[in-house]
Amino acid sequence: MEKGKHWLRPFIGSFRHKLILTSIACLLVPTLITLSVSNVLTRDAVQEQAEKNAQEQLKLIEGYLTGLFDNMLNISNYIIADPDMNVILKEQAAGKEYTGDNAEYREFADRYEITSKIDNISIIGERTYVTILLPNGRFFINYLLHEYDPRLLFEEPWFPDLEGLTGMAAHWVEAEPSPYLYEKAAGRQQISVARTLRRPNQRVYAYVVVTVPDNQIESIFERLGTGHEVMLVDGENRVMSHLDAGRIGERLTYLSDEPERSSIVELDGERYLVAQHAAGIKDWKLVLLTPYKDAVHQINHIFQTVFAFQVIAFAVFLVVLVLLIRAFTKPLVTLGKLALTVERGNLEMRSRMKGRDEIGRLGRQFDQMLDRIKQMIAEITEEQSRKRKAELRMLQAQINPHFLFNVLNSIRMKVLRKGDKESAEMLSSLSRLLRMTIDRDEETITLHEEVSTAIDYVNLMNMRQKETVTLSVAISSEAMLAQVPRFFLQPVIENALIHGFQQRSGTILVSAEVEGKTLRIAIRDDGTGMSPAAVTHLRNRLKREAVPTDEGDHRVGFSGIGLTNVNERMRIRFGDAFVMHIDSEEGSGTTVTMFVPL
Template identity: 25%
Template sequence: MRNFVGKFRNLSIKRKLIISFSVIVVFPLITSLLLSNNIVTNFMLDEIASLNETSINDSSKVLNRTLDDMAYTLLNISNNSRVRELLQDDNVNYKIQFSKIQRYVKQKKFDDIFDNIPISLMTYNTSITILGEKHFDYGNWEEYSRYTKEMKQNAWYKEIIKSKDMRIRWIGVMPGVENKDNYFFEAAMPIKISNSSLTRVGVVHIRINEKDIYKALSSNNETNEIYLLQHNGEILSCKNKDEISKNINNRLNVTKINENLGKSYIDVDKNGKKIVINSVSIDKGDWILISLVSYEELVAPLTSIKNILLLINLIFMVSFLIVALFISNIISKPIIKLRMSMLKVESGDFNGKVEVQSEDEIGKLSQNFNNMLDRVSELLVLTKEQERLKRDAEFEALQAQINPHFLFNTLSSIRWAAAAYGDKKVEDMVHALSILLRASITNGQEMVSLESEINILKNYLDLIQMKQGTTIIFECNIDESIMKYRIPHLLLQPIVENSILHGFEDRNEQGVIRITAIAAEDLLKIELTDNGKGLQGDTLDSILNRESQALDDKKYYKSVGLKNIHDRLKLIYGQNYGIDICDGEKNGTKVTLYMPFQKGGEHIADSNAGR
């Protein structure tokens, strides 16, 4: 199952959709076709079997009615007092030679009796014969007298003469005495002198042509074969007269016929042909009436119906598959186009936008892909521009590094020359300047220890004092545990420079610069205060936003330095950090720097950069 699911997942969207349509539509359609065919076939076979059963029952009723009429006729003649008198008279006077007129009169009397037989038998070619025990016989058919002697030689006649019972003998189907090619249903019973006597005076015999009987039996079964059988399988009546008196066992299994009396079943004849068989028992003659119909002929209409249903279902399935292909193409085509565009992008071609043709999920996905391409293209242009600017900056930085190194080497030469000539002041100034210049060369190190920054401030103040001939008091109140903390390079010097240039200008009072550092929880606060003029009405916002001032405005240079420091802190540590500017407690200005602090850490900027 997992292998199947895995293979299905690897199929294309189009194939998945086609398979899904097949599973959802085609397979149920095929299943319903098979089930409907099976149901319709069984239903129609049951209906046909029911019709055959009804038909064979109707035929059995016709035969039973005919046999009832034959029995009634036999009983009516056997119990007729006039018949008994005539036959008894013949037996008494059989030695007397009757004239032709006397014989005619007696025959006429019997003709009147024969005319009273049931109407139903009149539809058949019914032959009635009265066989006297002596010489005289009577009948209602021509030339009967020529065949009565032969009839008295049959086993059934002898059995009736010897027997003492008065029951009807159903002889069955016998060939005609006058024509062996014709077969007749025959029955007979004895005629006694009276109801209380067992003395016989003759036998009454009745026969009906088998063709007439078969015609009546098959009137309701024109498409079926009708057989009248003995229980042993001997054929009494059928369509093919050559089969009469033969055994049906040559074609069908007689045992199965007897086992399935009154039922409908399917059997295979000796030729391998499937036959639907219905049977019913005929009690009077102890016979079996069966109806045979070819299974192929029965299912031929079903086959036509099946073929029509199959054709209709095939048309539906082909239509469904065409619709499935159409729908799958509609769904999969935009996905295929999107995939091709992605392959182009993968190969480096960012111009392969997808044509958006719908507003569904795929259309929105295509639109998002196009938007992404536009954004990527913009980022590529921006990246290229940034790369160009970076290369230009790196080139300028390389050039800029040449000048400080050149100046540093030149200052070293001047210092050694001043030392050689014994000018101590010049030597000290050049030495201090050299240290500042060396500190400005970062060599790629953006972060330095707080202790290094303090040393830079001290050298800068020394240089300023030697230059101006003044004294500036520098007070540093920082715990040694904080001195190793790393801060951005040259962060404090511009603030001190602002204090000297703007705070101490035109002041006779000795300048004082104090620096303190306090670490509280995760915040490092560095405060630089001076005793200069103070802000004189300026605020932090006014100082930081004073970018449009003229380049020769001193306030402009003051704001640029502080703004650079403020922006550097935000860029390195995040928007929550920066500087604050306010008046001192008594006079002067206080600048406070806020940076993140981690106890025991030396370079917290690594984890906070770009915040």
């Protein structure tokens, strides 16, 4: 299976091949579905058309056969309707004796009149045997007596059925071997129709029997041509007439009881189309038996021709489609090769596409991208060069802070050896404060470290003032370890020193505790406080989103960062979760409360 996938990979790996295969699938699948459905529908349509054609052929045969049977009835009707013939037949049936002069001639004349008439009405077309049989045994025929004695009709098994005929009713005799000498020698069958002539009292005075040999029916069957098997069967589905005399009398078990019916049956391993059609006489019917492949051959040939044309058209269209797809995707192949070239490091190649379609725009954008990449590489190279130079200058600049820390530490040690602890402590605080502001890269520190920085800042500020400010700390142990941004306490304490005390002594209390997931920090001083208008003004400034460019008195101090800057820094970092409250009264001091999310 893996080998098969490896073999197919070159054909399905590229966009062009995927597009071609997808197009073929999109054409082939609907085509196959259409052909499959069409094949099913065509098969049904072919069968239906074949059955329809078979019925049409049977109707044609039935027309010829009806003409034959009508001729037989017309002959009998002529005899029944001829008054002169009926007068003679009645007299003969009554046992008329010819006496007197010319008796023999008159008897001959009467017989001649009847025989000549039945000869005349039966001479047209194929040979038809006409028999007029009287109850007393006298008869009139249009054939020679040595061929067949008509008085033998009294012995036929069907002859008693004639007694039940009334009016113009006729009795059709199913196929039976012909007793006529000529027909018998040829081994033919015959079909007869019998009528009765009755007096007003319904007493029969003559029987009319018209008989035709089955070769006349066979000649009708032969008009259908070869490849078909036509037969006339009776109500019990027994063959009455067939071109093959050996089939006469055979019972066809596969026939349906419905006279107008077509079906497909399998006989001796081959499928046949069986069509049935009423013959118009009794319950007789015509049966057409045709090999199914022959019945649908012509129709199949038409559909096969159409199918072949569809296949050829599909193949031609498929070739054209593949060629068009190859032409349309050629720019994409070019872009693919260009991408491989760029992947190897050659940024000088360009597609140079000029088309106005999507692929042309893609090519131009690809070229622009390469130009931009080349430009960015040059910019990055130049930037890296400048960065290396800046790092070198930064490394050189770091020497000054370290040198300053070492010098301050040496001065502190000398001052301490001379016994001036206060000056030594001031230098120590200054050194720690400088190190915290200059030498630390972390964005967050513990609250403990932030408070230590604030203490150092207050100690240094007390060295500048005549009166000292006391910084008290009331922070829980849990709050001491909380991570907070650097230098967010110093600006608040700076404002308290400068604006709250104004060079006077006082106390600043820094308290902190953890409340759930929030660190609450309060910086309270007992300075001069602010008026309500000043408090309102400051609160409004804290609500602004942008940091003011000019903060007036709030920018005075060690770091130059005011309350609004602290508020903005904290809101940038923590969003709306950070809250700062300012409460102040004139003469009672100011309290700044901050809620910092942990």
